[in-house]
Each structure stands twice: as C-alpha cells, then as structure tokens.
Amino acid sequence: MPLHIHTPLIESRPLSLSAGRPVWLKLEALQPCGSFKLRGVGHACETHHARGARHFVSSSGGNAGLAVAYAGRQLGVAVTVVVPETTSARAIELLRLEDARVVVHGASWQEANAHAQTLLGPDDAFIHPFDDPLLWAGHASMVDEVAAAGFKPDAVVLSVGGGGLLSGVVEGLQRNGWGDVPVLAVETEGAASLHAAMAAGHTVELAGIASVATSLGAKRVAERALACTREQPVYSHLVSDREALLACERLLHEHRLLVEPACGAALALLERPDALQAYGNVLVIVCGGATATLAQIRAWLGQ
Template sequence: MGISIRTPLIHSLPLSQHSGCHVWLKMESSQPTGSFKLRSAENICRHYAERGATAFISSSGGNAGIAVAHCGRKLGLPVTVVVPESTSDRAKQLIEQEGAKLIVHGKVWSEANDYALSLATDDIICVHPFDHPLLWEGISTIVDEIISEGLTPDAVILSVGGGSMLSGIAQGLENHQLGHIPVYAVETQGTASLHASLNAGKLVRLDKVSGIATTLAASQVCENVFNVASRLDVRSMLVSDQEALKACRRFLDDHRVLTEPACGVSLSILYDHKIRFNAADNVLVIVCGGASVTLEGIAG
C-alpha cells in the first residue's frame, strides 16, 4: 500500500470566473500529512529502506519533517527530526505525534541541518528537505496524474521555497514533452531567494529571510532549481505577506480548504489579477497545502 495518495484535480469555478480562464487545482493539501512533501519523502525513504536503511533523520521543522516522520512510521523505521528554535509548537506536536524523536538545535534551519548531518551514518539516512533527485522524482508524479486525467495545462502556478516543487514539476513536464509551457514561480518578498539568484545570474544566498511564509524561508535555493529556472520558461513573481494571507482566506471561503501562507502566495497572483490569461487557457495551480497550518495562522 502506498504512503502518499493520488490527490484530486478539480476545476475551480470561483477562480475560473474571477480570472477569466479555466483554473484547475491539484489538491496536494489532501495528502495524509497535508502537504506535497509526502510524495518526495515517500520516494526517497522507500528507496533507502529497500537498500537496508535502519533509520531516517530530517532537518526540517515544517512539511518535510512531518512527512519523513510519517513515512518512517509507515515503513516501521525510527525517525529523528532536528528542528531549529523557530519551529512552531504545532509543527513539533505533529512530528512527535508521528512517533519521531524531536531534537531542537540552532536558531535557524542551516544550524539544525548541520547537526542532523552529523548524526547520519551509512545506514542512518539524512533526508534533505528539498535538494535530492529522488525528492524531485517523487514530486514529478503530480504531473503524471494530471496528464492521466486528460488535462494538458497551458501554464502552471506554484510556490517556491528551497526548490523541490519546481524541480519536480519541471521534471514531470519535460517527461511529457511540456517543458515549453510557462511556469509562474511565486515567492514572498521576504523569502525571494530564487528571484535574487535569477536577477544575479548565479546562485546567491540571502542575508536573511523573513515574513509569514516560513516554509518558503530557504536563504538559498538548490542548484538544480536555479538551472531549471534558467533553462525553461520560468517566470519569477513576488507577493507580499498580506497578499498571501488574503488569498488563504479567500480560498478557504471559496473551497472550504485551509492552506498555509506558503500556498497562498501562488493563489494570490490569480486572486489579485497579477497575471492575465486567455479565456481558453487551462491554468494549473499546485495547492501545496501546509501540514501545520491553523485557522489562527492565517487570521492576519
């Protein structure tokens, strides 16, 4: 039995009417852990479990850490999740609920990640939150499912943090000879590491990341996503924290689904008419979810 599930692909009447095109939603918020990260975690954890791994370590206090903890429980292998001090109490609770050992180390993710790497051995595998080909391969199945349902998108809208989502969706599009379609890669102004790298023409690291979309807060994207964004028709866009929160609230009203601000950033460019499409266009939005989101978290 699989760990991640085939998620619904739904036509959004409210967003279609609002945007003047056909808007389709891939509901990764429906995954058992509430986030697309379960696809990538399952793919990499299964790979190493089949090759003799005895335990897993994660350095994420957000969606990825919760997903690895869930996969470990399903595969019957222990998991340790190292989180920085900034991790929310809700995320910590969900990690421990999955049966993982929780370690709080460092003020920021990079410090937690360094400590997690120090715990790894040949058979205790440290699972990176966003930078590994097996992660991207797992996420590419989103496109497989969409194509199998008869939808060929004219454009894709998604959120960008460290880069696993864009890496995986790009891989899936290229697998189906769709690498030419535009992909709108959206970040908040305080987490815009991809935007900064594309402007510089090279990978750069932000001095700091800030704002409400904490699961997008990677100070530097992975090299693969920079290469993907440089090679394909990837269009970098920025939104404010308030625009992301407003989109989460509107989406809750329209679809009765609670999403985190990191997901609201992609929805906001439709709600706020930041881009225009032709009436016949099929526009796909990856509703990436949010494992630890609460109603209070999007109250603004």
C-alpha cells in the first residue's frame, strides 16, 4: 500500500453558492502529515528505499520535510532535515515528533539546501521538496482518484510555489486524457515565481519573497512547471496575502479544516467570479499545511 491515503472529494455547498457554480474540494489537507506532499514524497522515498537507500536527506522546514520525516518513520529509514533559521518552532517540533534529525542552517532555503547536499553519503537519498519527476508522478495520483470517482472538472484551481503540485496535476490530467482541462495557477503577490516566468518566457529568480505564504516561497519555479504551461491550458492568477488568509478562515468556518496561507491562495480565487466565469464544475486542490495555526493566521490579519 502507498504511504498516502485516498482523500475525500466533496462538493462544498457554501462555496458553490458563493461562487455561483459547483465547487468541489480535493481534501489533501487530510493526508497523515497534513499536506499533498506525501503523495510525491512517499513515492520517491519508497522508490529510493527499494533501491537500497538507508538514509533520507531533505531541505525543507515545511510540508515536504514533514512528508519525508513521516515516510522515513513508516519505512524504518533514518531522516535528516536541514531547515533555514526562519523555520518556526512549530515546524521543528513536528519534524522531531516524526523522529527526524533536524539541522538548522542558513538564512534561506537555498542555503539550507546547499548544506543538505554536503551531508549525503553513498547510501543516502536526497528528497527534493518540489523538483523531481518521482514527486510529480506521485502527486498525479490525486487526479487518478478524481477520475476514478467518475468526475471530470471543467477547471482545476491550485496553488503554486516551486511548481511540484502543478507539475503533478498536469501529469495526472494528461495520463487520464484530460489535456483540455484548464488549470488556474494561483500565487500570492509576493511569491509569484511562476507568474514572472510565464511573463518572461523562461524561469527567473525573484529578488526575494514578500509573502506570509512561505510555502509558496520558491524564488525560482521548476523548469517542468513552466513547461506545463505550454502543454496544458494554464492561467496565472495573483491574490493578496489578506485574501489568502481570509480564505483560510472561511474554510475553517465552513468545513472545520485549518490550512495554511499557501493553500488559502487557491481558495481565495473562489471569491473572484470573473476568474471562474467561463467554467462550470470547479475542482480546488486543498493542498493543506501542517504548520498552520489559527493564532498565527489571525495575527497576520491583525485581529
């Protein structure tokens, strides 16, 4: 059995009424480690374990690192996660709950990632947070589940950080014969590396990240994510941090499910009727976020 679970696909009555069209939610926040990351990370970890890896190394203080830690514990494999100094105490606590060794290094993910590479031994496997074909193949399974339910959406709404989710969803759409289904790719205004890449025609590195949605904080989107925009109808949308945070609060109120601002970005698009006007049934990937707390969301909102 895979390490991830089959997540619910539900129609949200309150969000459907608000958006003026059926809104369906793929509840990836219910994965054991709190986010969709377990699909791809679990697939990668199982693949490397079968090839003889006896130690996993990751460079994420967020959902990817938590997924590696969970997968390693389930497989009986030691895990080291290198996190930047900006990583919250909550995230480090969650990593240690999964028995991961946590190394704090550097002021940014890029510095933590570079240090993680130096820790790799001959029997180790590096699990990238978003840029790996094994991850995309694993993430694609969520679309397989939607197809197996007999439901073909008219559009898919998802958040974009480094582009792993986008790459996986597009792979899933294509392998189910849904190359015509548009993807509405949502970023917050201070972390819009895909938007910048689509405008430039090539990947570009942002000068910095200016968003509370830190899980979207990849300065450069994966090359594969940009390639997906040429293979599938992909439309870029930007929302504000406040819109993302309010969407998190609304999901908690309507569905009793707490997600982080990175996930709230996708949900925020439901408040923009013009963005959805051309579509009937809309599928939103509720990607999750294990480190989110209601207190932090309200603090960011100034409540």
